[in-house]
Amino acid sequence: MADLSRRSLLRGMGGIGSAGALAAVAGCGVPPAYVEAADRAAGDRSDRDRKLVFANWPLYIDVDDHDAQRRPTLDAFRRRTGISVTYTEEINDNDEFFGKISPALMNHQPTGRDLIVISDWMCARFVRLGWVQEMDRAAQPHVTENLDPLLLSPHFDPGRRHSVPWQSGITGIAYNRKKLGREIRHTADLWKDDLRGRVSLLSGLDEAFAMLMQGDGVDITRWTADDFHRMTDRVRALVRKGHIRRFTGNDYIKDLDSGDVLAAQAYSGDVIQLQADNPDIEFVVPEEGAELWAESLMIPDLADHKRNAERLIDYYYRPEVAADLAAWVNYVCPVPAARDILASSKDKERAALAEDPLIFPDDAIRKRLAIARDITSKERAGFAKEWNGIVGL
Incomplete structure (x- = not known):
C-alpha cells in the first residue's frame, strides 16, 4: 500500500x-x-x-x-x-x-x-x-x-x-468518530460549535473548492463565479471566527491521528492508510455530494x-x-x-x-459523486488570488 x-x-x-x-x-x-x-x-x-x-x-x-x-x-x-x-x-x-x-x-x-x-x-x-x-x-x-x-x-x-x-479518488471528510462523539453526514456538520478550532480544510484551490460548493447545494458540473464567491465568503467568515484550525496539504493525516483536528477535508486514498492505524477514523461522502477526481x-x-x-x-x-x-x-x-x-x-x-x-464506491455513494467543471484560464488568476488570501499563501 x-x-x-x-x-x-x-x-x-x-x-x-x-x-x-x-x-x-x-x-x-x-x-x-x-x-x-x-x-x-x-x-x-x-x-x-x-x-x-x-x-x-x-x-x-x-x-x-x-x-x-x-x-x-x-x-x-x-x-x-x-x-x-x-x-x-x-x-x-x-x-x-x-x-x-x-x-x-x-x-x-x-x-x-x-x-x-x-x-x-x-x-x-x-x-x-x-x-x-x-x-x-x-x-x-x-x-x-x-x-x-x-x-x-x-x-x-x-x-x-x-x-x-x-x-x-474522492475528496470528502475524514473524522474521528470516537473523539467527536457523533456522526458527520453533511458538509454543514463541520461548522457546528463542537468543532470550532478542530477542523482543517485543504489549502489547494483545485482540491478544496468543489466539496465546499456542494455543501451549499451547487451543481459543480456547471458552477458559476457567483457560486465561487459565495463559498469563499463563507470560508472567510469561518476563518475570522477561529472555526477553521488551519489549511493543510496531506499533514491533516498527522493532525487527525494526534487528535489536534477532529474533522478534516480529506482524500479517500489517504483514509485507507489512516484506518489501518486508527480504526476510529471514518471517511464520509457528504449527503450533498463530493468531488470525484x-x-x-x-x-x-x-x-x-x-x-x-x-x-x-x-x-x-x-x-x-x-x-x-x-x-x-x-x-x-x-x-x-x-x-x-x-x-x-x-x-x-x-x-x-x-x-x-x-x-x-457502492451505488449510494456513486449517486453523490460528481466531476467538477475545471477552473478556466480566464478565471484562475483571480480565483487563486482570492483563495490564497484566505488560506494565507
Missing part, C-alpha cells in the same frame, strides 16, 4: 510563475503556445521500436514484494507484447512538471516522454493548449468496455478523447511511440490488471469490473478490498 497520497502531493495553485502566465495566455483567443491538431503527431516508431517512456508519480504502481525495482504489471506487459517500458517517477507536482516540459511543447519539440500522468485540472490546461494527442479508441477496446461511466466525460475532455484515468494518462505531442502508449493504456484496463494495480495503490479503481476479480481471490485481504467503498 502506498503511504503517501498522490493527491496530497499536489501544490498547483495557479497564477504562479511560468505555468500561471501560460494559463492566462491560454484564455485569450488562440494563444501563441497553441498547437493545431494537424501538428501534434510525430512519425510513429512503435512498429520498429518496441518501447515507450512512461512518466508517473512516486508510489503509484505495484512493486514486487522482494525487489522494489521490479513492477509486476509492467513486467507482464513486456512479456505479453514485447514492448519494454522505461518507467520514471519524476512527477512530484503538477505545476513543476508543467514547467519542465512546457518549453518543448510550446516550441513544437518532443518531450522525450510517450505517456504522462497528471491531475485532471492540469489535463484541462494541456487539452486547451493542444499539447496532447487524441487517442485511437479502436486500438483500446478494454478502455471502451471497462472505463467507469462516472469518469467518462469530464468538462475539459468530453468522451475522454485525450485522457484516460490512471486512478481516481482522477489523475489521467495522456500522450504528449510528438511522442515517438504513440501506438505503444495506447497499448499500455488499454492493458491497464483489463480487469485482472486493474485489480492488481488497485490492490497495491488502494485508490478508487476506474475499472469497476476489477471488483469481481478481487472478490474471487483466495487471499482474504485481497478479497476484502472488493468490499471497500473507498476503492469500489
Whole structure:
C-alpha cells in the first residue's frame, strides 16, 4: 500500500510563475503556445521500436514484494507484447512538471516522454493548449468496455478523447468518530460549535473548492463565479471566527491521528492508510455530494511511440490488471469490473478490498459523486488570488 497520497502531493495553485502566465495566455483567443491538431503527431516508431517512456508519480504502481525495482504489471506487459517500458517517477507536482516540459511543447519539440500522468485540472490546461494527442479508441477496446461511466466525460475532455484515468479518488471528510462523539453526514456538520478550532480544510484551490460548493447545494458540473464567491465568503467568515484550525496539504493525516483536528477535508486514498492505524477514523461522502477526481494518462505531442502508449493504456484496463494495480495503490479503481476479480481471490485481504467503498464506491455513494467543471484560464488568476488570501499563501 502506498503511504503517501498522490493527491496530497499536489501544490498547483495557479497564477504562479511560468505555468500561471501560460494559463492566462491560454484564455485569450488562440494563444501563441497553441498547437493545431494537424501538428501534434510525430512519425510513429512503435512498429520498429518496441518501447515507450512512461512518466508517473512516486508510489503509484505495484512493486514486487522482494525487489522494489521490479513492477509486476509492467513486467507482464513486456512479456505479453514485447514492448519494454522505461518507467520514471519524476512527477512530484503538477505545476513543476508543467514547467519542465512546457518549453518543448510550446516550441513544437518532443518531450522525450510517450505517456504522462497528471491531475485532471492540469489535463484541462494541456487539452486547451493542444499539447496532447487524441487517442485511437479502436486500438483500446478494454478502455471502451471497462472505463467507469462516472469518469467518462469530464468538462475539459468530453468522451475522454485525450485522457484516460490512471486512478481516481474522492475528496470528502475524514473524522474521528470516537473523539467527536457523533456522526458527520453533511458538509454543514463541520461548522457546528463542537468543532470550532478542530477542523482543517485543504489549502489547494483545485482540491478544496468543489466539496465546499456542494455543501451549499451547487451543481459543480456547471458552477458559476457567483457560486465561487459565495463559498469563499463563507470560508472567510469561518476563518475570522477561529472555526477553521488551519489549511493543510496531506499533514491533516498527522493532525487527525494526534487528535489536534477532529474533522478534516480529506482524500479517500489517504483514509485507507489512516484506518489501518486508527480504526476510529471514518471517511464520509457528504449527503450533498463530493468531488470525484482522477489523475489521467495522456500522450504528449510528438511522442515517438504513440501506438505503444495506447497499448499500455488499454492493458491497464483489463480487469485482472486493474485489480492488481488497485490492490497495491488502494485508490478508487476506474475499472469497476476489477471488483469481481478481487472478490474471487483466495487471499482474504485481497478479497476484502472488493468490499471497500473507498476503492469500489457502492451505488449510494456513486449517486453523490460528481466531476467538477475545471477552473478556466480566464478565471484562475483571480480565483487563486482570492483563495490564497484566505488560506494565507
